[in-house]
Amino acid sequence: MFKTFRQFKISSIILLLILLVAQTLISQTGEREKASELNLRDKNLTDHPEPLSGDWEFYWNELLPPGTDFSDYEAEIITVPDAWNKNDRHPINGYGTYRTTVLLPPGPEILGLTMDYSFNHYKLFVNGRLLHQNGLPGGEWVINSQNQKPAILLLPGASQLEIILQISNYYDFYGGLLDSPEIGGLDTLNLQKNRSQMRDAFLFGVFLVIGILYFLFFVSEGKDSHSSLYFGLFALVLSLRTILYGQHILLSLLPNMPVEVEATLGHLSFYLSVPLFLRFISLQFPFKHSRIIEYPFYVVSAIYSILALSTRHHFYIRFLTYYQILALFVAIIIFTVLIVRTVRKDPTARITLLGFILLVGTSLNDMLYAQQIIDSFYMVPLGLGLFILGQATLLSWRIGKSFSESKDLAIKLIHTNKSFRRFVPEEFLTYLNKNSIIDILLGDHVQMEMTIMFMDIRDFTSLSEKLTPKENFLFLNSFYERVCPVIRDFNGFIDKYLGDGIMALFAGPDSAENATRAAIQMRQILQIYNFHRSKTGYDSIRVGIGIHTGSLMMGTIGENQRMDSTVISDAVNLCSRIETLTKEYGLDIAMSEETYKHLKGDLAKYVRFIGKIKVKGKEFPVSIYELFNGDPSDI
Numbered sequence: 343m344f345k346t347f348r349q350f351k352i353s354s355i356i357l358l359l360i361l362l363v364a365q366t367l368i369s370q371t372g373e374r375e376k377a378s379e380l381n382l383r384d385k386n387l388t389d390h391p392e393p394l395s396g397d398w399e400f401y402w403n404e405l406l407p408p409g410t411d412f413s414d415y416e417a418e419i420i421t422v423p424d425a426w427n428k429n430d431r432h433p434i435n436g437y438g439t440y441r442t443t444v445l446l447p448p449g450p451e452i453l454g455l456t457m458d459y460s461f462n463h464y465k466l467f468v469n470g471r472l473l474h475q476n477g478l479p480g481g482e483w484v485i486n487s488q489n490q491k492p493a494i495l496l497l498p499g500a501s502q503l504e505i506i507l508q509i510s511n512y513y514d515f516y517g518g519l520l521d522s523p524e525i526g527g528l529d530t531l532n533l534q535k536n537r538s539q540m541r542d543a544f545l546f547g548v549f550l551v552i553g554i555l556y557f558l559f560f561v562s563e564g565k566d567s568h569s570s571l572y573f574g575l576f577a578l579v580l581s582l583r584t585i586l587y588g589q590h591i592l593l594s595l596l597p598n599m600p601v602e603v604e605a606t607l608g609h610l611s612f613y614l615s616v617p618l619f620l621r622f623i624s625l626q627f628p629f630k631h632s633r634i635i636e637y638p639f640y641v642v643s644a645i646y647s648i649l650a651l652s653t654r655h656h657f658y659i660r661f662l663t664y665y666q667i668l669a670l671f672v673a674i675i676i677f678t679v680l681i682v683r684t685v686r687k688d689p690t691a692r693i694t695l696l697g698f699i700l701l702v703g704t705s706l707n708d709m710l711y712a713q714q715i716i717d718s719f720y721m722v723p724l725g726l727g728l729f730i731l732g733q734a735t736l737l738s739w740r741i742g743k744s745f746s747e748s749k750d751l752a753i754k755l756i757h758t759n760k761s762f763r764r765f766v767p768e769e770f771l772t773y774l775n776k777n778s779i780i781d782i783l784l785g786d787h788v789q790m791e792m793t794i795m796f797m798d799i800r801d802f803t804s805l806s807e808k809l810t811p812k813e814n815f816l817f818l819n820s821f822y823e824r825v826c827p828v829i830r831d832f833n834g835f836i837d838k839y840l841g842d843g844i845m846a847l848f849a850g851p852d853s854a855e856n857a858t859r860a861a862i863q864m865r866q867i868l869q870i871y872n873f874h875r876s877k878t879g880y881d882s883i884r885v886g887i888g889i890h891t892g893s894l895m896m897g898t899i900g901e902n903q904r905m906d907s908t909v910i911s912d913a914v915n916l917c918s919r920i921e922t923l924t925k926e927y928g929l930d931i932a933m934s935e936e937t938y939k940h941l942k943g944d945l946a947k948y949v950r951f952i953g954k955i956k957v958k959g960k961e962f963p964v965s966i967y968e969l970f971n972g973d974p975s976d977i
Contacts, residue, residue, distance in 0.1 A: 378417075381445045382525070388451045391526020391534070394505070398422050398519075399441040402432055405479060405508045406439040408470040417441075425516035434517055437479055437510035444503040444525065453497045454528035456535075458521040459490055459590055461514035461601070461655070467506040469498055483512030483656075486601050491590045494531050513601075515659040539589045545727050546584045546591070552734050553577030569625035576618040577730060583611035588723065605655040609662070610647055616669050617643045620676065627691055629679045639672060673702060690736055697729035793853035793891040793937060794914055795834070795846040795861065796921035797825075800884040802842035818842070821883070824871055828863045832856040837909060843921075847896075847909065854891050854940030861887045861931045862971050888921025889933040889969075891940055916964065919957045923966060927952060935965035945971070 378399040385392050399412070400420035406412065422440070426432045446453065455473070457466065463477030463486060473495050477486035497503065511517030524531070556574030560567045585591040586608045593599060617640050624632045646665055649658040680698060683691030704725030799805070799821070806814050818841075826844065829836060833856050834848040848857045864887070872882040892913030899908050916934065924932045929952070938949055948971035954963035 378419075378441060379443045379445065383445050383447045385447060387447060387453060387525060388449075388527035389530060391456075391524045391531060393522035393524045394442070394444065395422055395522040396442075400426070401439040401441070402426070403436060404439050405437060405510075406441075406506065407508075408467045408504070408506055412441065420518070422519045423522045424518065425520060426518040427516065432517070434515065435483075435512050436517065437481060437508070438518075440505075440507040440509065440519060442505050444505060446501050446503065446525075448501060450499070452499075452528045453525060454531045455495045455497050456524040456531055457493045457495065458523075459492050460520065461486075461490075461605070462509050462511045462517060462520075463513075464507055464509040466495070467504075467508075468495075469500060469504055471498070473497075479508045479510035481510070486513075490601060491593045491597075492535070494528070494535060496528060497525070513656050515656075515662070535589065539591060541723060542584055542588045542591055545723055546581050548727060548734075549577045549581035549584060549730055552730055553581060555734075569622050572618050572622040572625065573733060576615055576622060577733075579611050579615045579618060580726060580730070582607065583615065584723070584726075586611060602655060606650050609650040609655075609658065612669075613643050613646045613650065613665070616672060620672055623676050623679060623694075626694075627679050627683045627688070629682070635672075635675060639668065642668060677702070693732050693736055697732035701725040701729045788897065789893065789895045790849065791853075791891070791893050792896075792909075792913075793848040793857040793889060793940075794894070794909075794917040795829075795848070795857050796843065796888045796917050797846070797861075797864070798840075798843035798886050798921055798925075800886060800925060805881065805883075806842075821871070824867055825864050828860050828867065831863075832860040834860060845914075854889075854937045855942065855945060857889050857891075858933070858937070858941060858945055858969060861889060861969065865930060884930070886921055886924030886929065887931045888917050888919075888924060889931070889937050890917035890920055891934065891937040892916070912959075915959055916957065919959065920964075920966065923955060923957075927966075927968075929968045931969040933967050933969060935967065938965075938967045945969075 378397070380394055380396055382392055397419045398421075399417040401412075401415050401417055404415060406415065420426060420440070426436075426438065427434045432438075455468070457474055457476075460476060463479040463484070464475070465472060465479055466474040474493055476490060478484055505523075507519065509518065553574045553576075556570045556577060560571040560574060563570065582592075585595075586604065590604075592607075593604060617636075620636060620639065624636055642665070646658070646661070649661070677695075677698065680691050680695035684695050701722075702725075704721035707721045805817075809817060822839070822844070826836060829844075829846045832848070833850065833852075834846050836844050836846050838845045846857075846860075848854075848860075850856070864885075868883065868885060875882060890913055892911065894909045894911030894913050896909045899910075920932050920934060924930065932952070933949070938946070941949065949967045949969050952966040952968050955966050957964045
């Protein structure tokens with residue numbers, strides 16, 4: 343009996359162990375089946391697409407086609423999205439098969455599936471049919487000649503989907519499903535795609551326009567705005583990066599672009615944008631020991647850029663993490679600089695700091711969202727856009743300020759030019775073929791035929807002795823205020839004020855007639871002026887006017903720090919002598935024979951010959967004529 347009881351006890355223990363093992367196997371099988379099944383039957387996929395994230399079956403080093411009895415292979419559970427080489431679970435390079443079952447809600451809705459851009463080669467099977475292929479997954483590296491842009495795939499109408507993904511990686515630093523496929527209404531997915539493309543295109547346009555504006559601002563401002571050059575280049579690099587990622591607009595525009603070229607451009611946009619932004623900050627907000635930080639980082643960025651241009655993506659991506667750490671270090675420095683400048687109440691630093699915080703914050707959000715730590719959405723494009731728009735606001739403020747300063751400077755320059763014209767006649771610039779007084783150089787000159795006029799106030803010495811210095815200046819200015827505008831009315835200009843007299847010049851074919859008519863009108867104005875002076879008890883004023891036509895040389899004399907306009911000619915000396923003769927002969931207006939010969943019509947009728955007079959400085963006597971048309975009628 344004991345023997346029988348002992349056998350029963352042993353049998354019971356063995357049976358219990360069998361039951362425990364069976365229960366464990368059933369439990370594990372149930373868990374595996376549960377882990378490989380994604381239940382979406384209670385989801386509204388038509389309006390709200392769902393990512394196929396969760397636990398998938400994974401078969402390492404196996405490319406299992408549809409129809410395979412998967413129970414014959416050992417499966418492991420892997421989380422999607424994630425890399426199979428995370429925590430050194432599997433090597434970076436290799437291949438495997440993903441598998442899951444998706445339970446869909448009942449209804450006639452047309453559903454689609456999104457597959458994001460991937461460097462991994464894969465074949466996607468849904469319910470036994472090859473739905474999409476990217477490259478050629480296998481046991482070795484091959485060139486992917488297919489278009490890798492994100493795809494939206496039409497799903498078969500079924501309540502349950504078996505999804506099998508054969509995938510291999512010999513190109514990227516990460517292998518596997520790095521982004522969750524998304525399932526939803528086909529129209530909704532297409533709408534999301536269109537919105538994303540519009541967002542990327544909008545950001546591309548914003549970055550491109552702002553980059554060009556900053557570059558043009560640098561061209562217009564020159565050396566004082568080197569920071570604008572680097573920020574403009576930074577914005578242009580970002581515009582390229584915008585169409586390289588997201589919806590990969592550049593790949594849609596250039597479908598035959600090799601994968602290696604697109605990857606290289608993407609990395610270069612990173613290796614160039616960070617040093618460009620650092621240079622912009624160091625110029626816009628200079629800080630101590632900036633060169634010690636800048637130049638080593640520029641060297642590292644140059645090395646990374648050379649690696650990207652000269653090696654395969656699979657090689658240089660191994661070093662990306664180190665550059666990201668350096669970029670983070672640079673970001674901390676920039677953040678510190680902006681805080682210091684903000685504390686010093688720099689308004690441009692405040693706006694830049696705010697935009698930089700948004701940019702860093704959205705970048706952290708994207709990293710946490712990619713790791714499935716938080717539930718949000720990708721925000722870097724938004725952060726970049728807000729940062730760039732902040733800088734665009736600063737640029738518009740700088741342009742507005744520069745425009746206002748230029749406007750004020752232009753107004754001031756106009757007033758300055760008007761003031762200079764009081765000292766240097768505008769006609770003088772015209773005859774020297776100069777646009778502005780700043781264009782005049784020492785020694786500039788021109789030779790031409792002109793008519794010269796000298797006018798002198800008679801007995802000014804005795805007249806000035808009766809007046810105080812102030813009254814002398816008031817008298818001269820009052821006299822010139824009445825007489826001198828006549829010269830301009832007849833196309834002449836005053837070359838010099840000689841204290842109690844003036845020297846005026848007339849050019850052109852009618853210069854002699856214009857000078858003569860001006861002299862006549864000056865005599866008439868003087869009569870009216872004397873009439874008013876007599877009423878107030880002041881003495882009458884008499885003037886002598888000499889006119890001569892001849893060749894002269896007009897130009898600048900002096901030295902670089904002080905120069906003056908002048909005319910040099912024997913004709914000027916002769917005209918001065920003729921004006922002196924008016925006092926000796928009791929004439930009001932006298933002219934040379936050269937001027938008389940140029941007179942036409944009625945003017946010549948009022949001229950009489952005085953005689954040939956020996957003039958100082960002349961070898962032969964000079965013919966002198968009197969113009970009496972300006973005399974009072976009784977004379």
